[in-house]
Amino acid sequence: MSDSVTIPSEFQINSPLHQRKYLVKGELKEWTGKVTEVYSTISSTSDYAPTLLGSIPTMGEGEALDALDAAVVAYNKGQGAWPTMRVKDRIECMENFVAKMETKRDEVVKLLMWEIGKSLPDSQKEFDRTVEYIYDTIEDYKQLDRDSAKFEKNAGVYAHIRRGPLGVVLCLGPYNYPLNETFALLIPAIIMGNTTIFKPAKHGVLLITPLLEAFQSSFPKGVVNILFGRGRAVAGPIMATGKVDVLALIGNSKSANALQEQHPKSNRLRLVLGLEAKNPAIVLADANLDLAIEECLAGTLSFNGQRCTALKVVYVHESIAEEFNKRFSKRVDALKFGNPWDDGVKLTPLPEPGKSAYIQELIDDAKEKGAMVVNKKGGTHFDNFIWPAILHPVSKDMRVYEEEQFGPVIPVVTFKDIEEPLDNMAESNYGQQVSLFGKDVYALAPLIDALANLVCRVNLNSSCQRGPDVYPFTGRKDSAVATLSVHDALRSFSIRTFVASKDNELNNEILEKLLETKLSNFISTDYLL
Ligand code: G3H
DSSP, X not given: OTXXXXXXXXXXXXXXXXXXXXXXXXXXEEOOSOEEEEEEEEESBSSOOEEEEEEEEOOOHHHHHHHHHHHHHHHGGGTSHHHHSOHHHHHHHHHHHHHHHHTTHHHHHHHHHHHHOOOHHHHHHXXXXXXXXXXXXXXXXXXXXXXXXXXXXXXXXXXXXXXXXXXXXXXXXXXXXXXXXXHHHHHHHHHTTOEEEEEOOSSSOGXXXXXXXXXXXXXXXTSEEEXXXXXXXXXXXXXXTTOOSEEEEESOHHHHHHHHXXXXXXXXXXXXXXXXXXXXXXXXXXXXXXXXXXXXXXXHHGGGGOSTTSEEEEEEETTTHHHHHHHHHXXXXXXXXXXXXXXXXXXXXXXXXXXXXXXXXXXXHHHHTTOEEOSTTTTOEETTEEOOEEEESOOTTSHHHHSOOOSSEEEEEEESSTHHHHHHHHHSSEESEEEEEOOOHHHHHHHHHHHTTTSSEEEETSOOOOOSTTSOBOOEETTEESOBSHHHHHHHTEEEEEEEEESSHHHHHHHHHHHHHTOOSSSOOOOOO
16 A cells, blocks of 8 residues: 555545435335435545545435325324333333444444544544433433323312423434434434434435444334435425424524425424534633633634534733734644544544635635734645634624634634623624633623623633533524523423313322323323333
8 A cells, every 4th residue: 555644454444335225114225316425535545635435325305205204104193103102112212222323333433533534532522422412311301201200280280291292303413513413403302202304414424324223223113214415405395395393403594594494384393403603712811821722722623613612703802912822823833633543633634625715715804804824834725624723813894703614713803891792792693602711700700690691601711612411502693592401402302291180080080090000101100210
């Protein structure tokens, strides 16, 4: 292999994966139609060339409507086996699934690295975090069930209140967390008794292949349907039927808006959305600079800045801006770039072929309007990467200030008065999180009080992040609809529904018999162990 780059043997692509199966109505069907080739921007040879990883089906309206039909039939107007199943039995199916999933770790991690360029430790973390999320979801659902295993009585009316499914859920995940974020939608949607149609993101599609069989064999037919193809071709026609009850999407607000608009019955459609953000870091004059720089480094550049929670604009008090820029630049330029399996690698190839050119446009625009690239390596081009540029001073007329860059470029804005970042955040279309760096509690207290009303998580001397997954993940304005956490997601994908009966002899006798005979799966006071 004279012209090969060094790739550990366990990570080499020996033969491309031509994915031809899709899951509809409980069957893994063979696809014989058009296919799309999947390339990695990582080269296998020293002369740069994208690597062919395999191919995936290019599905269209026909297959999309078949999958929808399967989900509608499995829900069967609320009478389906899945939505009426005992919680205990649904949990058993999920336990089955996760046990099978765990056996696929190596295959999925390898594909995560090749398909989206995520480093080995981060790919492993994405897989493990997802498995943990599923186990935590099961535990939380048990507790939810235990809390509902009772009757209450108010004003002479007994009530047995539970959370029931919403119906058919269309799940669409993002390419930066093609496993974790997609499953953080899909798993709670399934376990709460909904039936689902799932289409993987534009990158990170092949990594679903090793899991198809686990989905097929763990759930009743029609509960999980998996399609491949472009969102427009597949998701659009499904929405247009008006038969979707929940649109669950982590991605871009433009796609979310377009899909919602296609649904003819807006009150039927519920939304669970995680959308863009432009999370700011605010570095106050008294901040511990070592700590602020460390956290800003992780916040702006983990996975090359391709995270919805990434710090996408850094406000620094003018009195410390020079020092901040100097030290921050050194740290950014000392990061290691390489392939995902390289030891100690922090920056990795960008999976979108056009991304470096887009980042370059943002740099050029900022430079034209008066910013400078502060760090030596900033903007250096590689075959599949552009070195993160720290841009300063950034002003509001620059594209990099306005657009969610979702990649390696760091706008630094200086401020004199704290009202400047606060006003900008209030004006912004986004409201997910903020990182606040400082020490003086008299300055921090009023800021925390105001910021908590502008975003949904104030990170004190810490970078922004979604995890730990037990914490609420949400946002204001264009950043999110509904809340996701292990606990909240179970609520977002269900609705409170109950059986009520006036306190009289006949009703009480019926309730007692229902409990005794266990004929109803809904009415149950069993304690789930
Ligand atoms: O892309 C957005 C993710 O929710 C970020 O999750 O903060 O754990 O990387 P993370």
